[in-house]
Amino acid sequence: MTRVHDMGGRFGDGPVVPDAADAPVFEEDWHARALAVTLACGALGQWNLDTSRHARERLAPKDYAGFSYYEKWISALADLLVEQDVLTREDLAGAGPEAVHRLAGKALKAASVPGVLAKGGPADRADGPQPRFSAGQAVxxxxxxxxxxxxxxxxxxxxxxxxxxxYILRLHGNHVLPDSNAHGLGEAPEPLYAVRFHARMLWSHAEHPDDEVVLDMWQSYLEPL
Amino acid sequence: MQSFPMPHDDPDHPHSLLPPEPALRVKALETILAAKGLIDPAALDAIVDTYENRIGPKNGAAVVAKAWSDPVFHAQLLEDATAAVSALGFYGRQGEHIVAVENTPGQHNMVVCTLCSCYPWPLLGIPPAWYKSDAYRARAVREPRKVLADFGVTLPEGTSVRVWDSTAEVRYLVIPMRPEGTEGFSDEQLSALISRDSMIGTALAAEPAS
Structure with a gap:
């Protein structure tokens, strides 16, 4: 059983509503602020990308469904800050001490922003198990x-x-395994593959016999056929 | 087997201690973090400025235009897109591993992230609301043609659709087909025809004005 965020193929969500050609990048100022606070907190180095994704996924299903996009981000961030012992519940309630935090030295400075965003955080690793599968192979x-x-x-x-x-489409190299990395169990890099699926094998009522879906799958997600 | 407690699996999530109204919730958390020296408001301004004004679909359009006009770059982009776009200065967060997928008369490509909102930030900026919507995430993999219809796009019957679900840190850039009647166009003229949505695969490149 997966969680509420795993919605690929779900019915009942209605039309996709394209935005206007001149729509702003951030519809509201607080959307921009939520994104920036989340990125800046990530720079404190207390968790990784997989941990922060999991924090959003662990919102209660009623919150995940009811919150807007950046509401999910800011709420999951608050949960993560407490879970990782950066803030306390008292802090969130506005009753915490105002002293400078032990992690304040790690705070992202404005001058560092361009470099940090340009540097990124690659997920590929030199080491990992040998690839079990090759292009074209059925899995x-x-x-x-x-x-x-x-x-x-x-x-x-x-x-x-x-x-x-x-069917294996291509090998991307060894990538950090989110299933492990999200939980402090190590990066455990594995070969990552783009895998091609016939839409008609995924859905009984696929729209077209030749349509396909491609997913990136770690080696441990796959078995030989 | 290790089994840690999942603290958030109880109904008492810490976020409920913040004000419920979202704008106030963000402001409250920002204020708490700034008072402790954990975030620098000027750094937040710099992040917002980056994605509001500096990094956006014009980057991706420059890549596609160059791919259309420069056969050597086109080959490099299909062979190793990360290296090819890095050489143009488009590398960074959420774009560490880029793969370019090219539309042809026989195959149309379309990108989604069913599990969250993965998107090639250095090339396209911050994803639009529809890309992050439940409807797009749920439907793009099951009924891409009906989703395309929501964008006013109808593909020929002979064109198959390949949907890329971004489940890892690989980010996909769609290279739309170059429209007829653009021979001799400069890269600048070409890039004006390349919309953000055409590089996600929910639109085609625009036809040149006749």
Whole structure:
């Protein structure tokens, strides 16, 4: 069983509403602020990208469904700051001490912003297990679509692909395994593949017999066929 | 098997201690963090400025225009897009691993992130609201043609659709087909035809004005 964020293939969400050609990057000032606060807190170095994704996924389903996009970001950030012992519940309630924080020296400075954003955080690693699969090979996605290392843990295996047969399209190299990295269990890099699936193998009522879906899948998500 | 407690799996999430109204919630958290020296408001301004004014779809359009007009760059982009776009200065956060996928008369490409909102920031900036919407995330993989219809796009029956679900840190850039009647166009003229949505795959490149 995956979590509420895993919505690929879900019914009932209605039309996609394109934005206007002149729509602003941020619809509201607080959207921009939520993004910036989240990035700046990430620069404190207390968690990684997989941990922060998992924090959003662990919002209560009613909150995940009810919150707007940046509401999810800011709320999950508050939860993560407490969980990682950066802030306390008292701090969030406005009753915490105002003293300078032990991590204040790590705060992202304006002058460092261009460099930090330009540097990024590559997820590929030189080391990892040998690739088991080669381009064109048929594979099956493991079942169930959950995290074998951690009950209720983070995974990037969508439910709709679990058990499906696909074909290796290309090898991306060794990439950090989110299922492990999100939980402080190490980066555990593995070969990552783009895997091609016939839409008709994923959906009984695929729109067109030749349509395909491609997912990036770590080696441990796949079994040989 | 290790099994840590999942603190957020109880209903008492710490975020509920903040004001419920979202703008106030953001402001409250920013104020708390700034008072402790954990964030620098000027750094927040710099982040917002970067994505509001400096990094956006014009970067991706420059890449596609060059791919259309320069066969050597086109080959480099398909071979190793990360290196090719880095050489133009478009590397950074959420764009560390780029793969370019090219539309042809036989195949149309379209990009989604069903699990969150992964998107090639250095090339396209911050994703639009529709890309992050439940409707797009849910439907793009199951009924891409109906989603394209929401954008006013109808593909020929002979064109297959390949949807790329961005489940890892690889970010996909769609190279739309170059429109007819653009022979001799400069890269600047070409890039004016390349919309953000055409590089996600929910639009085609614009036809030149006749």
């Amino acid at each position: 099956r996605v493991r079942v169930p679509a959950d995290n074998p290392l951690q009950d209720g843990g983070h995974t990037r295996l969508p439910q709709y692909a679990a058990g499906a047969r696909g």
